[in-house]
Amino acid sequence: METTITVKKTFPHGVHPPEAKEETHHLKIRRFPFAPVMILPLSQHTGKPSKAMVREGQEVARGQKIAEADGFVSVALHAPASGIIKRIALAPNPVGRMTPSIYLQPFPASSQEVLEGTPIDPDTASPDEIVKAIQDAGIVGLGGAAFPTHVKLKIPEGKFVDTLIINGVECEPYLTTDHRVMLEQKDDIFMGIRYLMKVTGAQRTIIGIEANKLDAAQELSAAIPAGMPVSVEVFKVKYPQGAEKMLIKALLDREVPSGGLPVDVHTVVVNVATAAEIGRLLPHGRGIMERVITITGPGVAKKGNYWIPIGTPVRYVLEQAGAKDNISLVFLGGPMMGQAVSNLDFPFTKGTSGLVVFTEAETNSKPQKIYPCIHCAYCVDACPMFLNPSQMGILAKKERYEEMAEQYNLFDCFECGACSYVCPSHIPLVQYFRVAKGILREKKAAS
């Protein structure tokens, strides 16, 4: 069935960075070999770290739960491969901080059969059982936030959800994981939606996709199971459309109140890869062992989309992907919000959606001179939250942080980077705002 797709909706403001997706968006997701040692941080999500359930020297099977959730805002962790627990010790995270982690050495000759768990039936299981199952499967937001998914699915007393939004926007340049997942895991996605609608009580589901993934939009709308209240909506390409607040604005013309959550405007947003993972894992009672990651950028030879086992060290991935000699900047996630890494001795975690590698050619081409703010208002017209980055930048330089928060809504800034991206004076606005928030938080904690 051929579906006509109209592209109209979008949110106000935002920017148009070069998409840079054409090198990987057509590449099928491929398997990645197991690294000789895997490092599994106990804290791969927002919230409390998981509690280890294994001891050093213990043998584990692929898919076996090796750490359990510690409280509600926490999730379980599963062995990405059959192997032996070498150590439980501190290991560096992407920014170099040491966090408790489990070191796993996969058995080289193992068949890597996955352990089956207790299946959860979307029709018979209660919402609470599904919430528990999602937590037990170790599922977090795979779009990059790594927030435990089950937490936002637990609808607070007195609130309701009418629309479930599946986020297939993938507005960050370079990344093509969600695109591939939508093309290759359609059944998993709809299975996931069944669970999600059951838990949230939503009457309808909208899958939001940007116009640069029309093939995915077409295939998905054609594959909607009969009788399922799901629709696919295509947006104009614009960054940061994938941010929950912008997506809700574009789709439903509702605004999440400042400091509030999507559920306050009767919706829940779940990333499409997260939905696919729920649909893939829950029917088998399994947990997350791997995720799709885009490896790309001018600094790697074998660009592509890969199923990478959680815990695979970045160094190993770079070696396998053929990193070039002159690489100079490696970051996790997309170029707009991604985190630059200072060392390569940390592993991929559940929240990582991409690894982009730049060479000296991209980073050294032109030293960016910082000019004073010329009030061009580019940043004001870019900010999707309708803040005034120019004024906040000027105040930040004068260290007037309180004013930024009280008069200019600093805490509504979600650090999308649109303002820094457009600033012709190359003022590191987002960085100023991060620092300002950090200082204000510290002050608050101290008082």
Add this chain to the structure above:
Amino acid sequence: MNLTQKTLEIRTSPHILSGMSTDTIMRNVVYALLPVAAFAVYAFGLAAALVISVSTISTVLTEHVLCRLTKKESTIGDWSAAITGLLYGLTLPPGLPLWMVFCGGVIAIALGKFMFGGLGYNPFNPALVGRAVMQAAFPVAITTWHPAFTTDRFYNLPDSTLTLPFMAPVFKAVTTATPLAQMKFDHKIADSYDLAMGFVSGSTGETCAVLILLGGAYLAWRKMMNWRIPAAIFLTVIVLSEFFHYLKPEIYPDSLFMLLSGGLMLGAVFMATDMVASPMTSRGVMIYGALIGILVVVIRLWGGLPEGVMYAILIANAASPHIDRLVQPRVYGTGGVKRKT
């Protein structure tokens, strides 16, 4: 490759930038002004060429010297001093003594820009500050106009041009009245085709509306100028002047004349749009533009001066931070929960 030896850069997101740069914007404003300057030379000859060159040299030189004196890196590379010089030169009458031109350029940069902290901190358009000080200091010289398209304009200079510093210039040659002065004092209205094409007397760069608009259109297309500002100014001027023209057509000129005469085009397109001294929000610039439009009409029709664009913009510059404060954009999520079914 040996990944262990690798030193990686650590920087904060975003890792890509739009590529737009402040010096690029400023450089393009200069480009957009060049045709206007070229027409000035064509219309007024050598005198205009000298005025514009001296004004530009004076501002760039002042900026450079002041930076050096305060032991800072020279900022002439950002092109903003060149814009100030060009704009300032384009607002001067072609026969103005060159030493006065030079003094005004120094004042524009030193008083209009450097004193406040340089680029980005000037509350007023520096070119207009220079122009306003000149107007106060040399009220006669700066309102002595020379006819355009004289036959000897490419080899003869008005006597006043080369007057020595601090000597009163002699205006022996034929001077002439601008269309605005004619309107105001003689109730004579110039032909609008002549006005649009620049076949009239006036400041060096104010006369050719067509080239000014083309330059503005180029900048607006490159998003280097906020088109809402001239649009708001023009609209306000049209509405107000048509209204008064309708009431008393024998005294008040029609809107076409108001738009095309004097410094309105140059002011609206190139001076009121100074990013630093104008508001930032779309609503803010509308108010700002309307304010300029109202002031221009009021000063022109009832003020003691034939021309009001300069003061109108300076006053609006002063108001611009306040306008900005009044019309901050409504932050997402702060307007209550909209519920649509």
